[in-house]
Amino acid sequence: MLEVRDLVVNYGEAAALRGVDMTVRSGETVSLIGANGAGKSTLVKALMGMQPVTSGSVLLDGEDISRRQASDRPKLGMAIVPEGRRLFKDMSVKDNLRLGLHDAAARRRGADGLDLAYDLFPILRKRSRQLCGTMSGGEQQMVALGRALVSRPRLLILDEPSLGLAPIVVAQVFEVIEAVVAQDVTVLLAEQNMHRALSLSDRGYVLADGSVVLEGTGTELLQSDRVRTAYLGES
Amino acid sequence: MNARIDRALAGNVGGIVGCAVLAIALVPTLGSDYVVAFGFQFVTWIALALSWSLFSGNSGYASFGHGVFFGVGTYATAAMLRHTDVPFVVVLVVAGVSAAVLAVIVGLAVFSSPRFAGDLFGLITLAMAFIVITVVSNLAFLDGGTGVFVREQAVGSWIGSSTGNLFIVGTLIAAGTALVALAASVSRWGAALRSIRDDEGVAESLGVPTYRYKVLTFAVSAGLAGLAGAPQAIFLGYVEVGAVFTLNIPLLVIMMTILGGITRWWGPLVGAASVVVVRELLLDIGSPELSQIILGAVFVLVIALLPHGISGSLPRSLTRRKAPATEGAHR
DSSP states (O other): EEEEEEEEEEEEEEEEEEEEEEEEOOOOEEEEOOOOTSHHHHHHHHHHTTSSEEEEEEEETTTTTTTTGGHHHHHTTEEEEEETOOTTTBBBHHHHHTTTSSSSHHHHTTTTTTTTHHHHHHHHHHEEEETTTSOOHHHHHHHHHHHHTTHHHSEEEEEEETTTOHHHHHHHHHHHHHHHTTOOOOOEEEEHHHHHHHHOOOOEEETTTEEEEEEEEHHHHHOHHHHHHHTTOOO | OOHHHHHHHHHHHHHHHHHHHHHHHHHHOOHHHHHHHHHHHHHHHHHHHHHHHHIIIOOOOOOOOOHHHHHHHHHHHHHHHHHHHOOOHHHHHHHHHHHHHHHHHHHHTTTTSSGTTHHHHHEEEEEEHHHHHHHHOTTTOOOOOOOOOOOHHHHTSSSTTTTHHHHHHHHHHHHHHHHHHHHHHHHHHHHHHHHHOOOOOHHHHHTTTTHHHHHHHHHHHHHHHHHHHHHHHHHEEEHHHHHOTTHHHHHHHHHHHHHHSSSSHHHHHHHHHHHHHHHHHOOOOOHHHHHHHHHHHHHHHHHOOTTTHHHHHHHHHHHTHHHHHOOOOOO
């Protein structure tokens, strides 16, 4: 479904991605792990069209989308839960979720409307008029997940969903991600918390210093010593 | 749920139309020209505050160019009256479209690069004011540096025959602007604008074409200001760049909007009404300097005490009926 070929992203002189190759097949859950600054977020932003690509390509079902506008992503069936959640803080839960259905193609797919998010997180129905800026980190993460899921994306990208959350909330968030994974959504999960990420993934890629240093199935990577060294930047 | 939203929406529309009809019906009873003139300025400021907030309040891009769009409407009107014999309705359309076209040109350029986001946008709209003033002063068919007498041009027409007629036109423009502001508060379009204010990058990833939305809404906001400028040309009677393109307009409009608050569509309306009334009351002091200082002090005080403005500080119970409508009505 998603194929990244020799993707290079430079920030001015500095190279953030040095020719990344990656494949995500339909229905798979793939983890993207690596230390802070390894290039996970840059890769995710490039996939979403939020970061200009220097060279290489991003193919979605064979079509190169690397130069298409970020605002085309819902049309292509992609949705993201951005790093740090990035909710519209001055808006209510309901308005945030509704923006997940702003795009016409998103509305056609997401025929269940906001009920999809409300059924997944019943607390959001009760809090639908609360301003998101006044909610806890865990509740905000539910809104961010709901906002991405209401459009029933074919490819869901999660960028550091556990970042900055209390351990008990992280466990809750991963329960939800597991529930999402169990459906027929294709998931790409960029995450520093590699044990949690890999244990629910079919496959994983380990990024270090802008390159893929290791790839394999979730269990393979979990048992590999090289993952730990790559993680620490000793590869 | 939907029925409740529809009822709240119908109530808002009814309120706007009702107020406009009532205001217009009262014109013959107002008598003194002074009261009618005050009423005209009152509705003009409401139109200006609501139209400014439509773009800047919703999107978060604070524009200092609202006086320019108002002035372009005024000058377009002056030029049309001077050089043509077309009916006033046509003049109005030209005034609005001229301001909107200017906004499209500026918007297409300014919004094309993320470098101009934020504070730089405000500075650019300020620079636009100086450019437009220079151009208008040097074009003979617009001004040419001497100012333009409009009063004689309008003599004999319906619009020029009484201040009451100007008030009617001004009220219709203000009511129209209020309907657009209401539409923005309940529609997908308005929600998208507010998402731009909070986080443009995420808005884009959710499929909001932010560039197009910003340019279009900036143009609608400017067009409405241009409309408000049209009757002003006749009201003033004599139009000159110093009086029409004053920086007072954007500053007061920003003040009105902050005072009224942007969490409800009618916030800027309340803010405009408050400022205009307070300014009028302060006239009795007899010292314009002192009244400016008092107005400034009141403004600072309100910001400190009511960070969300007047409309955002009312108890939730007073606004509950309207709340679902302001949250957007598409589902």
